[in-house]
Amino acid sequence: MTDIQEVLNKIGPYEPAEDDHLLVCRCEEVTKGEIRKAVHEGMFTIEELRRYLRCGMGLCQGQTCGKLVKGIVARELGVAVTDVTPATSRAPMRPTEMEIAGNDGGEQA
Amino acid sequence: MRIERYDMIVIGAGPAGLSAAIEAAKCGIKPIVFDENARPGGQLFKQIHKFFGSKEHKAKMRGFNIGKELLEEAEKAGVKVVLGATVTGLFDGKEVTVRIGDTIKHVQGDSILVATGASENMVNFDGWTLPGVIGAGAAQTMMNLHHVKPGDRILMLGTGNVGLVVSYQLMQAGCEVVALVDAAPRVGGYGVHASKVARCGVPFYLSHTILRAEGDDHVTGVVIGEVGPGWKVIPGTEKHFDVDTICLAVGLSPMAQLLSMAGCQMNDTKGGYVPVIDEDGMTSIDGVFSAGDVTGIEEASSAMIEGRISGLAVAHYLGYIDDAEKQQRIEEQEKALDALRQGMFAPQNRGKKIEKTEEGIPVSENLLDKGYIADDEIARYPGVTHKKGIHPVIECTQNIPCNPCQDACKFGCISIGDNITSLPVVTEDSQCTGCGMCVASCSGQAIFLVEEDVEPGYGEVTMPYEFLPLPKKGDCGVALGRDGKVVCDAEVTKIRSAKAFDHTNLLTIKVPNDMLMKARFFKSQE
Ligand SMILES: Cc1cc2nc3c(=O)[nH]c(=O)nc-3n(C[C@H](O)[C@H](O)[C@H](O)COP(=O)(O)OP(=O)(O)OC[C@H]3O[C@@H](n4cnc5c(N)ncnc54)[C@H](O)[C@@H]3O)c2cc1C
Ligand code: SF4
Ligand code: SF4
Numbered sequence: 001m002t003d004i005q006e007v008l009n010k011i012g013p014y015e016p017a018e019d020d021h022l023l024v025c026r027c028e029e030v031t032k033g034e035i036r037k038a039v040h041e042g043m044f045t046i047e048e049l050r051r052y053l054r055c056g057m058g059l060c061q062g063q064t065c066g067k068l069v070k071g072i073v074a075r076e077l078g079v080a081v082t083d084v085t086p087a088t089s090r091a092p093m094r095p096t097e098m099e100i101a102g103n104d105g106g107e108q109a
Numbered sequence: 110m111r112i113e114r115y116d117m118i119v120i121g122a123g124p125a126g127l128s129a130a131i132e133a134a135k136c137g138i139k140p141i142v143f144d145e146n147a148r149p150g151g152q153l154f155k156q157i158h159k160f161f162g163s164k165e166h167k168a169k170m171r172g173f174n175i176g177k178e179l180l181e182e183a184e185k186a187g188v189k190v191v192l193g194a195t196v197t198g199l200f201d202g203k204e205v206t207v208r209i210g211d212t213i214k215h216v217q218g219d220s221i222l223v224a225t226g227a228s229e230n231m232v233n234f235d236g237w238t239l240p241g242v243i244g245a246g247a248a249q250t251m252m253n254l255h256h257v258k259p260g261d262r263i264l265m266l267g268t269g270n271v272g273l274v275v276s277y278q279l280m281q282a283g284c285e286v287v288a289l290v291d292a293a294p295r296v297g298g299y300g301v302h303a304s305k306v307a308r309c310g311v312p313f314y315l316s317h318t319i320l321r322a323e324g325d326d327h328v329t330g331v332v333i334g335e336v337g338p339g340w341k342v343i344p345g346t347e348k349h350f351d352v353d354t355i356c357l358a359v360g361l362s363p364m365a366q367l368l369s370m371a372g373c374q375m376n377d378t379k380g381g382y383v384p385v386i387d388e389d390g391m392t393s394i395d396g397v398f399s400a401g402d403v404t405g406i407e408e409a410s411s412a413m414i415e416g417r418i419s420g421l422a423v424a425h426y427l428g429y430i431d432d433a434e435k436q437q438r439i440e441e442q443e444k445a446l447d448a449l450r451q452g453m454f455a456p457q458n459r460g461k462k463i464e465k466t467e468e469g470i471p472v473s474e475n476l477l478d479k480g481y482i483a484d485d486e487i488a489r490y491p492g493v494t495h496k497k498g499i500h501p502v503i504e505c506t507q508n509i510p511c512n513p514c515q516d517a518c519k520f521g522c523i524s525i526g527d528n529i530t531s532l533p534v535v536t537e538d539s540q541c542t543g544c545g546m547c548v549a550s551c552s553g554q555a556i557f558l559v560e561e562d563v564e565p566g567y568g569e570v571t572m573p574y575e576f577l578p579l580p581k582k583g584d585c586g587v588a589l590g591r592d593g594k595v596v597c598d599a600e601v602t603k604i605r606s607a608k609a610f611d612h613t614n615l616l617t618i619k620v621p622n623d624m625l626m627k628a629r630f631f632k633s634q635e
Binding site: 019022023024026032063064065066067068081082086088089090091092093094096099100101103104106 | 206
């Protein structure tokens with residue numbers, strides 16, 4: 001288990017940056033600054049960020065921003081990109097309307 | 110509850126998925142292939158350029174024609190492809206949910222092959238969400254599948270093969286490419302691809318990145334700047350271009366979500382989140398296989414072979430072929446795959462700086478910095494010889510897995526040998542007839558024919574030409590050098606098109622003798 005407090009001590013406080021206003025997740029309009037700030041609030045995995053900020057939860061399901069978000073988190077934590085736990089993949093893999101999902105009775109049509 | 114069952118469910122009808130289904134069907138399996146697109150073929154039908162490789166890899170064929178052959182083969186083998194079918198989930202017991210229209214179907218397979226390919230990466234800069242910032246693959250889909258011009262003036266970010274190939278295709282579609290930009294210090298893709306773009310006059314800006322896209326409701330311009338130490342842009346190096354489109358070719362990421370949700374063991378790599386697979390393409394879940402870009406980005410040629418290997422492995426898994434047959438047939442495919450993974454751009458060489466070719470010749474620094482070979486570098490390569498009479502000049506200077514030029518010359522003028530990555534050599538004592546087959550067959554458009562003293566003081570250069578409208582005999586204009594700058598006046602003396610050339614036209618221009626080793630492109634004057 002990661003000791004959250006230890007990591008937070010190591011990376012120090014959030015410092016505003018010039019490009020904090022950059023949109024990263026355009027589906028849910030989440031900026032780079034918000035993601036960086038969230039890291040300093042203790043969100044280290046993509047899964048946590050998704051729940052906290054909704055980045056990667058929009059129409060494209062993180063297809064566009066997933067890699068970018070991971071990069072930002074890794075840089076903020078000072079770790080390799082591959083050390084950031086990726087998001088859990090869940091069905092449906094592509095956005096599906098509730099009506100269609102609701103009508104799925106598990107049968108073969 | 111009744112669930113339809115299949116021997117083999119293939120997800121993705123790209124080159125990998127189709128090849129797997131074909132190979133399995135040939136062994137007696139009845140596979141079903143789902144693809145969310147309206148047409149099969151994956152990325153292959155966007156590729157209008159000639160492919161590298163050897164005959165076995167269908168080299169010198171254009172990508173979409175390879176796709177056509179693949180579809181015919183699939184039909185003959187009895188492969189059933191369901192289009193407009195999005196697989197939304199992959200679950201325990203090899204159950205798959207497919208959305209077709211407004212309903213979700215559940216199907217189960219005795220084996221599953223995931224060949225869902227990859228998606229394009231993005232980068233952030235101010236204004237990146239403006240309309241007019243698009244992926245290079247999207248640009249390719251627009252022009253080559255839907256015949257829509259993505260824009261008029263375009264800046265391309267990324268000098269990998271995708272960035273280079275798409276830049277060239279944009280010019281073929283009638284767009285102006287104002288610059289090729291890459292944050293890396295060296296051109297990432299094949300030198301031959303870079304050269305054919307550079308000689309049209311497109312400047313390369315290596316160690317540069319996009320600072321911002323300009324415009325209120327769509328792109329009207331772009332500013333780039335030079336990257337210095339620590340990836341910071343050096344103040345004062347900003348350059349502005351008027352453009353209406355910015356194309357991003359900054360890599361692809363495997364789309365492996367289905368495998369990850371099914372519980373396959375995954376590996377987080379620099380190249381993306383990919384399934385752990387064995388040499389046959391089987392994942393950590395028994396009977397679930399994977400092939401193509403989803404297992405790591407490569408090419409269509411390797412995706413097809415990986416697909417064939419997985420198809421055979423599935424046939425073996427289901428008991429349709431025995432150990433001996435599997436081993437023998439997979440070995441053949443592995444040999445072909447191995448050949449593709451050789452040379453300077455092989456996966457194991459990614460990111461390495463290579464100083465010398467396999468032959469020990471220094472690589473062209475200028476090619477890596479600016480996209481073209483400098484005049485004083487060209488003579489050191491074995492494809493470049495000097496003769497008075499007509500002869501080929503082969504400006505192919507990197508070890509890449511490719512050899513159609515050798516097969517093209519029926520007169521033995523060109524030799525690569527058994528090692529497919531060796532540089533092409535122009536043999537000294539052979540007699541070139543000027544037939545032009547080598548020029549048209551070269552996937553990299555790197556072969557020119559040169560002849561001195563066609564008339565007093567003047568000689569001729571023949572070059573591959575793939576732009577419309579075609580210049581006509583007698584047209585006057587200028588010859589451009591490898592760097593895309595005007596070197597002299599030129600007159601078109603011949604233009605040849607033939608079925609065997611497969612839409613590569615041969616344009617012959619007359620230039621002064623001392624320009625024969627400089628003139629590499631032609632621009633009509635009006
Ligand atoms: C600009 C460009 C130039 C290239 N040039 C070359 C070249 O010169 N030579 C070369 O060898 N290669 C080239 N390539 C690479 C080549 O196109 C790819 O490597 C190859 O297409 C990968 O094949 P694949 O079958 O793995 O994936 P893809 O071709 O991407 O096919 C995947 C298929 O899966 C489908 N799919 C995905 N998810 C789902 C789902 N959930 N449900 C249903 N269907 C799904 C997609 O619709 C698609 O049809 C180029 C690529 C690009 C972008
Ligand atoms: S022009 Fe014809 S004869 Fe001459 S090298 Fe090329 S293929 Fe051979
Ligand atoms: S010269 Fe030969 S090896 Fe080089 S790109 Fe052309 S066909 Fe391939």
